[in-house]
Amino acid sequence: MSGTGPPFFVYGTLRPGERNHDLFLLGRTRSEEPARMTGLALHPGPGYPYAVEEPGGTVTGDLVTALPGAYEELLAELDALEEYAPGDPHNLYERVTRDVVLADGTAVPAWVYIAAPGVAARLRAGGRPIGSGEWHGATADGPAHRPA
Template sequence: MPADPPDASSAGALPFFVYGTLRTGGRNHAVHLAGRCADVRPAVLAGAALHDGPGFPFAVPDATPGRRIVGELITLRPGAYGPALAALDRLEDCRADDTGEYVRKRLAVRTADGEARDAWVYLAGPAVAARLRAQPALIPSGDWIRQ
């Protein structure tokens, strides 16, 4: 049995930055986020590269100048946050010991209107990130939908 997801009981109601199948219209948005969103805004995560999974993307920290990931900043409705956080941690195989496919990190993103916001971002877990650095599957546009 995997360890409990990190910060699941004390996460604070941060919005989520989503960049792949959890974006509006994506297959996992329909299952896990549709009807739970209070606000959805276009946003960008700087300092990260988007890689093809395949079938779903991974965000990997990357200091290359200009590297960024296009996505959405999603704020959930009150009452939807706890169940959605748990469901997303399960979906992303996010584990407290960082052995899952993804890790959830609090990072700064910028909305299309220039507002800087802290958000939960699912990044590639350490083993996945190491594989992608060794054998990149870079999506140069940084946009999963408009590759």
Template sequence: MERLPVFVYGTLRSGQRNHGLIADRVAESYPAMADDLALFGDRIPFAVERAGQRIVGELMILADRHYEEALADLDRLEKYHPDRPEDSLYVRTKRSVSYLAANESWADVPAWLYLSGPAARGRYDENVPILGGDWVAVQAN
């Protein structure tokens, strides 16, 4: 399996309720964005393909010694079944994201991120957009 950083946009972001699941296994974290996606949801966010839109999140570099364990925990949390993606609430996919590097410039990198999966369709309301694509900003209001 390719060892990519993970882009998180909702409850796994710093300060959010599920961040503790991976916090001690994150070696580095950077502000990040992903293009051509939109966020929807009420209690939990889910990302869907939407040309011209952008979501805000964090790029998390998982510590090498915890990588496989952390990714497996994320897959369980997101109800992603690699052997049965059609039954998955979210689907882990490789996608280019932009992050704010230490030198204060934006850079693109491939990362894992979880998109809304087939099992989420009809379960969550796509009529509840998360305006601005930033789950944390919406939760703060």
């Protein structure tokens, strides 16, 4: 990509008011707007949430569009924060493109970090999704450094 690419759908610690928002996004975004993504269920993690592919589920978050000059660096920093590397079987998250629905009903393709297959299988087997589809730091079950 040449300095720009898909926006990001964030649903955890990168949302406005959460602990990683200002560290990673402040001054580097063109826009941030409420959005939702269907086909996902939200699960609490150790201080951060996981989105797990689940038909019928909906996750609430924000669509973040990076400033063109900040895009490549931001993408690399978010990948590092998520400890995501393309094709790495040890990833906790995978970065994929999915449609995000804005408040006016418009669908926009965006990057989203979803639970990697092994993590998703464990959460489906023994986890309890957040019924509202909305994560707040206050509902987290411990400290961590990871966003989603």
